[in-house]
Amino acid sequence: MAGKAIWKGFISFGDINLAVKLHTAVREDRIQFHLLHKRDRVKLRQQMICAYEKEAVPPEDQVKGFEVEEGKYIIVDPEELEQADPESSRLVEVHDFVKGVQIDPVFFERVYYLEPDANAKGYSALVAALQEMDVAGICTWAMRKRYYLGALQAAGKLLRLTTLRHADEVVSARSLELPKIVLSEKELKIGTELINQLTAPFQPEKFADEHQKKLRHLIEKKARGEKIAVLRPTRRKPTSPDRLLEALEASLKKVA
Amino acid sequence: MARARQEEKTAMQVIWSGTISFSLVAIPVQLVKAVETGRVSFRMLHVKDYSPLARRMFCPEEEKIVSPDEIIRGYETGPDRYVLITDEELESVTPERSRTIEIAEFIDMREVDLIYYDHPYYLVPSKGGEKAYRLLAEVMRRTNRAGLAKFVLGEREYLVAVYSTEGVLALITLHYSEEILPDEGISPGETKVSAEEKGSIEKNIRKMMADFDPERYADRRRKKILDILRKKAKERAPVEAPPVGEEEVEGPADLVAALKESMRKVKDKR
Amino acid sequence: MSRKAVGVAGKRLSLSNLEKDLYPSYGFTKAHVLEYYRRISPFILPHLKDRALTLKRYPEGADREFFFEKRCPGHRPDWVKTAEIHRDSEEKMTVCLINDLETLIWVENLASLELHVPLARAGSAETPDSVVFDLDPGDGADILDCARVALILRDLFSGLKLASCVKTSGRKGLHVYVPLNRRETTFEDTKKFSRAVAEIMQKNYPALVTAKMAKELRRQRVFINWSQNDSSKTMICVYSLRARERPVVSCPLSWKELEDLAGLGDPERLQVLHDEAVRRAEAQGDLFHEVLMKKQKIPYL
Numbered sequence: 014m015a016g017k018a019i020w021k022g023f024i025s026f027g028d029i030n031l032a033v034k035l036h037t038a039v040r041e042d043r044i045q046f047h048l049l050h051k052r053d054r055v056k057l058r059q060q061m062i063c064a065y066e067k068e069a070v071p072p073e074d075q076v077k078g079f080e081v082e083e084g085k086y087i088i089v090d091p092e093e094l095e096q097a098d099p100e101s102s103r104l105v106e107v108h109d110f111v112k113g114v115q116i117d118p119v120f121f122e123r124v125y126y127l128e129p130d131a132n133a134k135g136y137s138a139l140v141a142a143l144q145e146m147d148v149a150g151i152c153t154w155a156m157r158k159r160y161y162l163g164a165l166q167a168a169g170k171l172l173r174l175t176t177l178r179h180a181d182e183v184v185s186a187r188s189l190e191l192p193k194i195v196l197s198e199k200e201l202k203i204g205t206e207l208i209n210q211l212t213a214p215f216q217p218e219k220f221a222d223e224h225q226k227k228l229r230h231l232i233e234k235k236a237r238g239e240k241i242a243v244l245r246p247t248r249r250k251p252t253s254p255d256r257l258l259e260a261l262e263a264s265l266k267k268v269a
Numbered sequence: 270m271a272r273a274r275q276e277e278k279t280a281m282q283v284i285w286s287g288t289i290s291f292s293l294v295a296i297p298v299q300l301v302k303a304v305e306t307g308r309v310s311f312r313m314l315h316v317k318d319y320s321p322l323a324r325r326m327f328c329p330e331e332e333k334i335v336s337p338d339e340i341i342r343g344y345e346t347g348p349d350r351y352v353l354i355t356d357e358e359l360e361s362v363t364p365e366r367s368r369t370i371e372i373a374e375f376i377d378m379r380e381v382d383l384i385y386y387d388h389p390y391y392l393v394p395s396k397g398g399e400k401a402y403r404l405l406a407e408v409m410r411r412t413n414r415a416g417l418a419k420f421v422l423g424e425r426e427y428l429v430a431v432y433s434t435e436g437v438l439a440l441i442t443l444h445y446s447e448e449i450l451p452d453e454g455i456s457p458g459e460t461k462v463s464a465e466e467k468g469s470i471e472k473n474i475r476k477m478m479a480d481f482d483p484e485r486y487a488d489r490r491r492k493k494i495l496d497i498l499r500k501k502a503k504e505r506a507p508v509e510a511p512p513v514g515e516e517e518v519e520g521p522a523d524l525v526a527a528l529k530e531s532m533r534k535v536k537d538k539r
Numbered sequence: 540m541s542r543k544a545v546g547v548a549g550k551r552l553s554l555s556n557l558e559k560d561l562y563p564s565y566g567f568t569k570a571h572v573l574e575y576y577r578r579i580s581p582f583i584l585p586h587l588k589d590r591a592l593t594l595k596r597y598p599e600g601a602d603r604e605f606f607f608e609k610r611c612p613g614h615r616p617d618w619v620k621t622a623e624i625h626r627d628s629e630e631k632m633t634v635c636l637i638n639d640l641e642t643l644i645w646v647e648n649l650a651s652l653e654l655h656v657p658l659a660r661a662g663s664a665e666t667p668d669s670v671v672f673d674l675d676p677g678d679g680a681d682i683l684d685c686a687r688v689a690l691i692l693r694d695l696f697s698g699l700k701l702a703s704c705v706k707t708s709g710r711k712g713l714h715v716y717v718p719l720n721r722r723e724t725t726f727e728d729t730k731k732f733s734r735a736v737a738e739i740m741q742k743n744y745p746a747l748v749t750a751k752m753a754k755e756l757r758r759q760r761v762f763i764n765w766s767q768n769d770s771s772k773t774m775i776c777v778y779s780l781r782a783r784e785r786p787v788v789s790c791p792l793s794w795k796e797l798e799d800l801a802g803l804g805d806p807e808r809l810q811v812l813h814d815e816a817v818r819r820a821e822a823q824g825d826l827f828h829e830v831l832m833k834k835q836k837i838p839y840l
Contacts, residue, residue, distance in 0.1 A: 027473030036455055038384055039444050043425060047351065049343040050328045050335055054351055056343075057335055060327030061313055065320035065511055067334070069327060078314040078321075078508070079498050080607070085507040086314060087498060097493035108486070109479035116481050117434060118378075118441055119303050119389040128455040135470075137460040142470040148478070153486060162486045168382065170456045175383060180483035181491075184303050186437035188614035189393055193436075194403040204408040207292060208375050212414060215380035217428070217446040220419060224426030227362045232344045236352045243357045244364040249288045249295040254400040257294070261404075264292030283633075301613070499604070511752060523839035524732065528739045531698025535691055536743065 020156050021130060024139075024165065024172075026107035031139060032130035033105075035174065039124065044228055099155030105174070107150040107165060116149065116164060119186075120177045127172040136172065143167035151177075203261040210268045285422055289392060289405075289431065289438075291372040296402050297395035298370075300422075303439065304389060319508045342424075363421050370429065370440075372416035378432050381415070385430075385443040392431065392438040402438065409433035550618055550641040554648050561600045561650060565785045567813075569650065575780065575813045576647045579788075580640050582820045583778035585831055587643070589660040591624055591634040593773045594646060595653035601782035608651075611635035616645060622661035636661060652782045655773035658729075664770055666722060669830050670729040670837070671774060672715040672736065673708075673764035677749070677757025682809045685713040686801035688748055688761045691740070693794055699838050704830050705797055707811055709781030709789040712761075713797075714774065718833040726770050732837045733765035777827045778816065788816035791826035 018034035025031075048057045060069045077094070078086030129136035143150070143166060150165035152174075162177045235241060252260045285300040313322040325334045342359070343351030360367050370392075394402035409415065415432035427442040543554045557570040576583070594608040611621050611633050620636040637643050637654070646654070658667040672692060674685040689705050692715050696703045703717045719729070737750035740763060749760045767774060775781065775789045790811035792800070800808045811819070819826075 026477060029470060029473060036450075036452075038450055038452070039448050040450055041444070041448055044344070046342040046344055046354065046424065048326055048340050049351060049353070050330075051339050051341045053330065054343065054349075054353075055328055055330045056349075056351075057326040057328055057340065059324050060334075061322040062325045062327070062334055063315045063320045063322055065315070065318060069332070069334075070315050070322055074316045075313045075322060076316045076319075077311045078319065079311055081502060081507050082607075084510045086312065086319060086510065087501050087507050088314070088319075089311070089498070089501065093497055093501075094494060096497060097490050099490065107477070110474045110477050111479060111481040114379075118383070118386060118432070119434075119439060120483060121383050121386045124384045124386075126450075126452050126455050129457050134460060134463075135466065136457055138462045138466040138470055141462045141467050142474060145467075146471060146474060148474060150474075150477075151479075151481065151486070160489050162483070162488075168384075169452075171452055173384075177483065178304060179486070179488045179491075181487065182304050183483070184301075184305055184391070184613055186303075186391060186435040186439065189301075189391060189437055190614065190616055191393065191402075191437060192399055192617065194400050196400070196404055196407060200404055201408060201411070204404050205412055208408050208412050208414055211292065211372075212375040212377075212412075215376040215417070217385060217443065220417070220428045220445065221447070222426065222428075222445045224363055224366075224419075224421060228359075228424075231358065231362055232352050232354065235354065235358070236346060241358050241361065244361040246360055246364045246367040248368040249290055251288060251297045251395075251397055252294045252401050254397065257401050257404065260294045264294060267292060305613075509752065521731075521839055524735055524837075525739070527699060527838050528695070528735060531695050532739055532743055534698050535694040538694065 590656040594651040737763035
């Protein structure tokens with residue numbers, strides 16, 4: 014069963030106005046560790062420490078400062094910052110529609126399922142239209158004192174709203190300025206053949222989180238007082254550039 | 270205290286370094302951030318003297334700051350009962366995956382529902398790996414394929430998709446399928462879509478078609494905060510944090526005596 | 540944005556917005572800034588070498604907003620040298636090292652008008668190679684008062700058999716450096732020494748000097764900021780431009796020059812503009828050379 018609704022809003026563009034509820038689509042369940050003091054196993058907590066007095070400072074003695082110059086701060090009151098908070102609104106405003114393939118995966122942050130709130134009829138028509146045209150609606154909204162940018166898309170019979178990262182948070186791939194290296198057609202051809210040989214349909218179920226199971230097993234073993242054999246991480250020897258073609262050919266022979 | 274290690278060129282903020290491999294080819298790479306949080310960063314200050322505050326692990330029992338080498342990871346098995354796990358033990362769980370991203374198979378990236386996407390990174394080639402890296406990126410671009418792999422980072426093992434974008438290998442951690450919640454109960458069920466209604470929506474959409482340009486939607490909250498700060502900076506001077514140092518340290522007696530002696534000569538001369 | 544590709548020392552660099560006026564009230568464009576740093580490079584590079592740089596960037600010009608950038612920008616060319624810095628248990632950080640002309644030109648293309656560097660090299664971040672006395676005039680005091688304090692300091696140090704060098708801050712103050720260049724020195728030593736000096740100065744010249752940071756105590760006095768002698772602090776690099784109305788430089792002066800210029804009684808005479816800085820350096824050589832080379836020991840520590 015999907016998670017319970019976390020927010021309600023209206024999708025709005027042109028003369029369309031559609032009431033929806035947001036549901037989370039992903040739930041993570043990971044083994045949680047605590048940080049302890051080695052000596053006495055007391056659970057540690059995070060505490061704000063004054064750099065000058067080296068002492069813990071309680072929340073009421075903390076103020077927020079913006080560093081304008083080294084060691085110089087503008088003090089900001091929480092009330093002042095509240096001016097920057099978005100006004101509460103239920104509107105999910107669609108600004109543009111873009112072709113689905115245009116959005117680089119690095120922008121996608123978190124998927125929400127949209128449940129039709131009142132007008133289920135318009136909902137399905139929107140799903141059908143988005144699917145047929147293969148487009149995503151780029152929208153903005155304010156939720157829980159934050160502005161969001163998102164993509165409205167259809168999947169199956171459902172609308173989904175995926176939050177997008179803001180452009181200034183995303184490091185562009187181009188900015189990494191990697192060296193340009195010329196490859197021979199032969200290397201590319203064998204590489205392509207090899208990848209084709211190794212291609213399979215995407216089946217995420219095949220990849221269960223075995224690590225969590227093994228980690229749990231290790232914790233149990235340790236709880237019983239058994240000794241844990243420490244294994245060194247292994248690292249593969251890099252293929253040297255002048256052996257690349259050779260390695261590709263050997264790989265191809267192996268899989269073909 | 271600052272410790273520094275000088276090195277030849279490393280890529281931006283390297284999170285992890287190891288090898289990415291497919292079949293018999295192994296490429297040394299480094300993992301770097303693809304997402305940087307915004308630049309408006311505040312610091313918490315002590316109201317008394319505007320000293321900056323730092324987040325530290327603190328022992329509530331002894332009421333003191335605990336240094337990193339005195340900290341250990343514990344799994345809670347009951348009230349105040351923990352199983353202690355060292356870094357080495359954690360790494361022993363799957364030692365073959367903590368230094369290698371081994372591509373198990375290639376897939377068509379379009380088959381990956383974006384509901385699986387978790388967090389993006391980039392891989393950059395380390396010394397000697399540039400050529401094989403370039404080959405993998407170029408072949409994946411031509412075939413529009415992504416590589417699927419599992420690898421361990423910190424306390425977790427991730428399922429990741431490695432794909433090619435602008436000549437760079439990007440790596441997205443994926444959620445495991447058991448983490449995806451079913452959409453049962455949300456779906457509107459069987460409803461008939463009238464052609465007229467759909468047509469009207471499509472007409473609306475067509476009018477609004479554009480190219481994806483994320484720059485156009487800057488974070489309005491961040492902008493507003495910067496405006497507030499600009500205004501405040503004009504209104505009053507910033508406060509200053511005191512120098513961090515021991516209070517009232519006089520120099521050693523000999524030094525003070527030497528300074529005094531020299532000072533006396535200076536004053537005589539003037 | 541206009542771009543221009545150039546080759547510097549065999550490296551390809553794409554320079555942007557060269558016509559951008561970075562000192563609008565003076566008429567000094569990014570092209571001028573780059574030219575200044577190119578000409579001063581033989582003198583400034585030894586002082587930048589292997590130091591974890593803090594960029595102070597003025598993308599919109601010297602009179603507009605700036606930001607400090609300690610992390611080396613991720614979008615850097617692959618030939619930019621970097622170092623990894625760990626401070627306390629905070630996240631480790633990659634910083635730029637300006638060890639060659641091409642990197643200097645690259646950071647200046649980012650409109651990093653001001654270059655701030657620590658007193659220690661990145662490879663030995665706990666070993667200051669000099670002790671610094673940052674003379675900062677409070678309200679009602681000026682650079683002439685700083686010059687008086689600097690000259691007293693020079694004599695005080697020479698009584699201790701220590702050579703010292705002085706430079707303008709490029710703002711209102713002066714910076715006096717005592718070269719050390721000894722591997723055994725720690726910031727604890729330099730801080731202890733500078734503080735003792737500041738306190739004895741305050742005691743002997745209470746109307747002129749204060750060793751305390753508080754604003755009200757600084758009025759009409761020169762604050763000797765001894766707390767700059769810390770691994771976490773940076774100083775404006777000698778020969779760096781400052782973001783003022785005019786392209787002023789943090790410029791070394793000989794003690795004789797300082798005495799003469801201060802004797803004229805005009806604070807403006809103690810500000811060195813870009814072209815004059817280049818002229819001086821080319822004629823006199825690097826007056827700050829000793830700061831990097833001279834080995835001295837703080838007495839009685």
